Amino acid sequence: MTQDDVTLRPYTADDATATLRIFERAVTETARSRYSEAQVLAWLGGPRDETAWHERRAGARTVVAVVDGEVAGFTDLRDDGYVDMLFVSPDHGRRGIGARLLEHVVEEAVRDGVAALSTHASKVARPVFERAGFVVVERETVHRGDVTLDRYVMRRVLPHAPQPPR
Numbered sequence: 001m002t003q004d005d006v007t008l009r010p011y012t013a014d015d016a017t018a019t020l021r022i023f024e025r026a027v028t029e030t031a032r033s034r035y036s037e038a039q040v041l042a043w044l045g046g047p048r049d050e051t052a053w054h055e056r057r058a059g060a061r062t063v064v065a066v067v068d069g070e071v072a073g074f075t076d077l078r079d080d081g082y083v084d085m086l087f088v089s090p091d092h093g094r095r096g097i098g099a100r101l102l103e104h105v106v107e108e109a110v111r112d113g114v115a116a117l118s119t120h121a122s123k124v125a126r127p128v129f130e131r132a133g134f135v136v137v138e139r140e141t142v143h144r145g146d147v148t149l150d151r152y153v154m155r156r157v158l159p160h161a162p163q164p165p166r
């Protein structure tokens, strides 16, 4: 697979099941490389209601990456520049899909005149955000019950979008 085999398109209601499944697998399988079993289970936080999941995805600007007609990953962009989600299926990992999704987010944000992007990145996602120009602002420890998880507050200041002539 090359980056050319990946298509990006806006999220639709039909993507709810696939994106939820990717989230669950990315956390329990991919993120397991950098977090313990207890930590990934705490992150997952039990079964999610698909309707609520869809409403959150539709409420942010969510974009999905498609490979061979199947959703392989997704990300989003809030109007204030916050990137809440970046998840790629373990079946398609380490082939540049995460980078491609972030490239798209940066382009969209610059076009919309967003001043800066921010996120809370996992230990797995940190290098992917760094390659997309984000820098670590702070390391945070999140408490979920008895379990703690480290993550990073990251930020990328964006260049000003060209203004239309007056």
Ligand SMILES: CC(C)(COP(=O)(O)OP(=O)(O)OC[C@H]1O[C@@H](n2cnc3c(N)ncnc32)[C@H](O)[C@@H]1OP(=O)(O)O)[C@@H](O)C(=O)NCCC(=O)NCCS
Binding pocket: 026, 027, 030, 031, 033, 034, 073, 085, 086, 087, 088, 089, 092, 093, 094, 095, 096, 097, 098, 099, 100, 120, 121, 122, 123, 124, 125, 127, 128
């Ligand atoms: C982070 C994530 C979206 C990256 O997607 P991706 O398509 O694999 O990203 P890219 O191919 O652009 O970049 C690959 C890099 O991601 C990281 N990565 C991906 N899979 C990894 C794994 N199984 N173990 C450790 N690092 C991994 C590595 O830094 C890798 O670079 P390397 O191959 O040179 O070591 C994906 O790994 C994922 O969904 N992870 C689990 C969930 C998560 O942490 N999401 C972010 C929440 S903030």
